Structures are given as C-alpha cells and as structure tokens.
Amino acid sequence: MNRSYEVEYCNLELRFDRRNIQDLIRNLIQEGYSLYWSDSGQQLILSIRAGRKLLKLKFQRVARQI
Numbered sequence: 001m002n003r004s005y006e007v008e009y010c011n012l013e014l015r016f017d018r019r020n021i022q023d024l025i026r027n028l029i030q031e032g033y034s035l036y037w038s039d040s041g042q043q044l045i046l047s048i049r050a051g052r053k054l055l056k057l058k059f060q061r062v063a064r065q066i
Helices: 018-030
Strands: 034-039 043-050 053-060
Touching: 018 034, 018 043
Parallel strands: none
Antiparallel strands: 034 043, 043 053
16 A cells, blocks of 8 residues: 655644654665755755655754753
C-alpha cells in the first residue's frame, strides 16, 4: 500500500531535539531518499530529493529553557 500525505502550514513552530532530527535523517536514508544537509550552528537545512522535487526543511536552533 502506497501512502502519501501532503500538508501545508505557515507560522507553525515544532520543536525537535538533535536525536529526533538524526532519527529523521536515518529513516529517510533507509527509505531510499537522497538528501544532504548544511549546519551553520544556528540553523540546520535538510534538503531532500523526492522524485523531481527538492524539499528543504529548515531547523532553527533555539536556546534551551530550564
């Protein structure tokens, strides 16, 4: 069964820790997606090739709250 979901949101804030992002990258690679990333320390940009489409996910580093 081929499941595909497409969702579009704006002004949405999601919080992930480094482990979640590493798991996401690992799962995408296992599913056969071609991807690369750029980490500037303040922002991580994950570029994923999905067929002819290039998707970019941008993760902004935020200060940890106690």
